[in-house]
Amino acid sequence: MLYSTVTPTRKRADFRAALAGGRLLRFPGAFNPLSARLIAAKGFEGVYISGAVLSADLGLPDIGLTTLTEVAGRSQQISRMTDLPAIVDADTGFGEPMNVARTIQTLEDAGLAGMHIEDQVNPKRCGHLDGKQVVDEATAAKRIRAAVDARRDPNFLVMARTDIRAVDGLAAAVDRAKKLVDAGADAIFPEAMASLAEFAAIRAAVDVPILANMTEFGKGELFTVRQLADVGMNIVIFPVSLLRLAMGAAERGLDTIEAEGSLTSLLPEMQHRAELYELLDYPAYNHFDSGVFNFTLNPDLPS
Known part of the structure; x- marks a missing residue:
């Protein structure tokens, strides 16, 4: 009744254990708290909260218009509704490194199990649109270091998303992933990979969990859970799928x-x-x- 009785601390610890277990974890995107309950009822391993969905829910395009308060509030409504861990899209962290630090603690307070922060220029745009720009290596690393330093629960997952593949190619994405891990990222989200071979290249480059984004109508092919598991992915998200279906x-x-x-x-x-x-x-x-x-x-x- 009402909300989950599993504490955020427990969810985060269980999520970390599941990531270490070697099984590919499936995180469909919830577009509201009720859909999060449905995801749990159908036996999935986690809930994803998409920035594109949060923007669309407000009738806005996914171009960095949402605020930390809006994202944290909606994320709390969704994450507290199930016993599953929830991870959220934190865009570019809602500002400079000090803002990133506040973002992390606010999302911890909202009950999330983790988040990802990207290396796009702020304000960002949807990862599958043309014309993206990414920040330099030092700026990207500062965002991650600020996030890691600010968290109070060491099990809160700080994931680094890089959009550099669509800007400078796969080699740049491999190099950026390594640098983000060096900065302290617990996991890597390589956006807009063009093939399974590209996912495999990221897998070979880093030894942290990797997230695969299976969003429809984007730049990448839609691979099956089995295909992604076979190249070593650890998490797969279907970020906007339920909203599109609905x-x-x-x-x-x-x-x-x-x-x-x-x-x-x-x-x-x-x-x-x-x-x-x-x-x-x-x-x-x-x-x-x-x-x-x-x-x-x-x-x-x-x-």
């Missing part, structure tokens, strides 16, 4: 109302009321309510 279904629903005057024909595609109630754990709330508020007043007692 919005596609919503668009079809609105078109059906316009065309048919009702949604009767789409009833088989909808989540049933009973399924929603099960996901929300209505029985637990009902039991709590009847157990606490089932008293009656005795009319014979003096007032």
